[in-house]
Amino acid sequence: xxxxxxxxxxxxxxxxxxxxxxxxxSYLKMLSTEQVPVGNVTFEPGCRNHWxxxxxxxxxxxxxxxxxxxxxxxEWGKPAQALKPGDVVNIPANVKx
Numbered sequence: 817x818x819x820x821x822x823x824x825x826x827x828x829x830x831x832x833x834x835x836x837x838x839x840x841x842s843y844l845k846m847l848s849t850e851q852v853p854v855g856n857v858t859f860e861p862g863c864r865n866h867w868x869x870x871x872x873x874x875x876x877x878x879x880x881x882x883x884x885x886x887x888x889x890x891e892w893g894k895p896a897q898a899l900k901p902g903d904v905v906n907i908p909a910n911v912k913x
Contacts, residue, residue: 824884826856837866859887867892869912876909889913 829845832838840863848854870878880889882903889905890896892912899905907913 824856824858826883828858829856832857837868839864839866856883859885864888865913867912870907870909872909877911878907880905880907 826847827845828843830843832842832844834844835842838859841860842863843858845856845858846853847856870876880899880903882899882901882905884901887899888896889899890913891907897905
């Protein structure tokens with residue numbers, strides 16, 4: 817089986833400097849840092865984010881674009897959703913996930 821980091825259309829980048837907010841190891845490659853920051857995050861098997869919120873009074877939130885592998889997304893108090901390549905998850909601001 818191919819290494820997870822080799823399956824994405826984007827370079828996996830370096831070890832994520834925000835790994836303290838994860839259980840396991842992830843990698844971050846910023847694709848854009850102007851106007852709208854866009855980052856490619858690659859998760860090693862078993863890695864997951866801690867519960868968190870993207871706070872904003874207008875705009876904000878997060879969009880997940882699944883480009884490779886399989887994973888899970890869950891909002892606080894709701895069932896987990898299986899993710900596969902091609903899935904898009906729009907997470908509004910101020911939603912714990």
